[in-house]
Amino acid sequence: MAQAPWDVIIVGQGLAGTTLAWHLIAEGQRVLLLDAGEAVTSSKIAAGLITPITGKRMALSRRYDEFLPAARKFYTSIEKQTGQAFFHDRIALRLFRSDEERENWSTRSGKPDFRSHLVSPQPAPLLDSKLGDASGGGFAMNAAQLDVVAYLDASRAVLEWKPVTLDWHRDVVFDAEGVSVSGCRARTLISCEGFAATRNPYFQWVPFLAAKGDILTVRFHDRVLPQSLHRGIWVAPTAEPDVFRVGSTYDWDNLDQVPNASARAEIESKLKEFFHLPYTVLDHRAAVRPIISESKALVGLHPEEERLGYFNGLGSKGSLHAPWYAQCLADFLVHRNPLPEDVDVQTHFVSNDARH
Numbered sequence: 001m002a003q004a005p006w007d008v009i010i011v012g013q014g015l016a017g018t019t020l021a022w023h024l025i026a027e028g029q030r031v032l033l034l035d036a037g038e039a040v041t042s043s044k045i046a047a048g049l050i051t052p053i054t055g056k057r058m059a060l061s062r063r064y065d066e067f068l069p070a071a072r073k074f075y076t077s078i079e080k081q082t083g084q085a086f087f088h089d090r091i092a093l094r095l096f097r098s099d100e101e102r103e104n105w106s107t108r109s110g111k112p113d114f115r116s117h118l119v120s121p122q123p124a125p126l127l128d129s130k131l132g133d134a135s136g137g138g139f140a141m142n143a144a145q146l147d148v149v150a151y152l153d154a155s156r157a158v159l160e161w162k163p164v165t166l167d168w169h170r171d172v173v174f175d176a177e178g179v180s181v182s183g184c185r186a187r188t189l190i191s192c193e194g195f196a197a198t199r200n201p202y203f204q205w206v207p208f209l210a211a212k213g214d215i216l217t218v219r220f221h222d223r224v225l226p227q228s229l230h231r232g233i234w235v236a237p238t239a240e241p242d243v244f245r246v247g248s249t250y251d252w253d254n255l256d257q258v259p260n261a262s263a264r265a266e267i268e269s270k271l272k273e274f275f276h277l278p279y280t281v282l283d284h285r286a287a288v289r290p291i292i293s294e295s296k297a298l299v300g301l302h303p304e305e306e307r308l309g310y311f312n313g314l315g316s317k318g319s320l321h322a323p324w325y326a327q328c329l330a331d332f333l334v335h336r337n338p339l340p341e342d343v344d345v346q347t348h349f350v351s352n353d354a355r356h
């Protein structure tokens, strides 16, 4: 049989597939991306925020000091290769919503691992009172933001890709030498399908805990900040100075992409709690975050089909996590470097026999 023209075919050109493709190409692999070209995906609507201290409990983002340098190094290198700018350092303002949050922070703020992420000196006032109410207090941290759509578009202009919606039953045939995929040949096929991977017949055993998120695009009718704001919701800058993304909600039950009126009401009500500027909602979208239980991404090969790989579970932090996990998978595929056990998809495998 003729040698496969591609080393790796990747299904999905979201954050996972695109980032993996770049890492494999850097290792000399010939890579083809297949993508369904959906108008709305998790990556296409994401705000791309990267913050060291996150969530209601203001916890340190897991392994941030390892993930952020990997992300910065990777995105800035792709910026150079594509001639496009999409990775931006940002200040993120975290404002408190309650006394409980303020007290919670007072016990943490002095700890060196928290303090090292804070802007020094802290801005005073934290937020111009014409813009919003920061009277409850808060803090400013050094953060970053990936313009995800700009990154995906710049990559698509350079990488080899085909518009294909892959049907795994109909279009994929594994054999001893490789895999045939929709008329193309490769040595390895990798699923980077985001939440759609829950329909992939080979990976039904991966424990998903996905969450739908609604997000608004708004135009503020006055002067605004280049920072991101976080107070129950976040307000994130875009490439247009007066246009911001505002989000987001978590819905664990309705895993569809239909924008939800009550989610929009929740976002707007949290925005109006503290933000003073009038605005117009330009757009309202929803997509499902590919969250895997324990909120960790998983990579590796299928335990029973060594020509089939997996990269998924970027969850709510795809921009921060994608480069580090893609590097692990590329090192494993190309150099056979062992995967860290906690990221290996095989550790979750339950065979069909065991399931029935």
Ligand SMILES: Cc1cc2nc3c(=O)[nH]c(=O)nc-3n(C[C@H](O)[C@H](O)[C@H](O)COP(=O)(O)OP(=O)(O)OC[C@H]3O[C@@H](n4cnc5c(N)ncnc54)[C@H](O)[C@@H]3O)c2cc1C
Pocket (backbone or CB within 6 Å): 011, 012, 013, 014, 015, 016, 017, 034, 035, 036, 037, 038, 041, 042, 043, 044, 045, 046, 047, 048, 049, 050, 164, 165, 166, 167, 192, 193, 194, 195, 196, 197, 212, 213, 214, 215, 247, 248, 286, 287, 288, 289, 290, 312, 313, 314, 315, 316, 317, 318, 319, 320
């Ligand atoms: C509202 C919202 C806000 C978010 N905000 C942030 C944020 O601020 N910061 C952050 O870091 N993360 C954020 N995220 C999370 C982030 O978007 C995800 O972690 C990331 O986009 C997941 O990327 P992915 O490539 O795994 O999946 P996806 O983005 O879903 O990409 C999968 C791709 O595969 C394609 N595909 C699937 N199946 C097939 C098939 N069979 N054949 C061909 N193509 C296929 C899809 O069309 C898609 O293009 C947010 C998510 C949402 C929903």
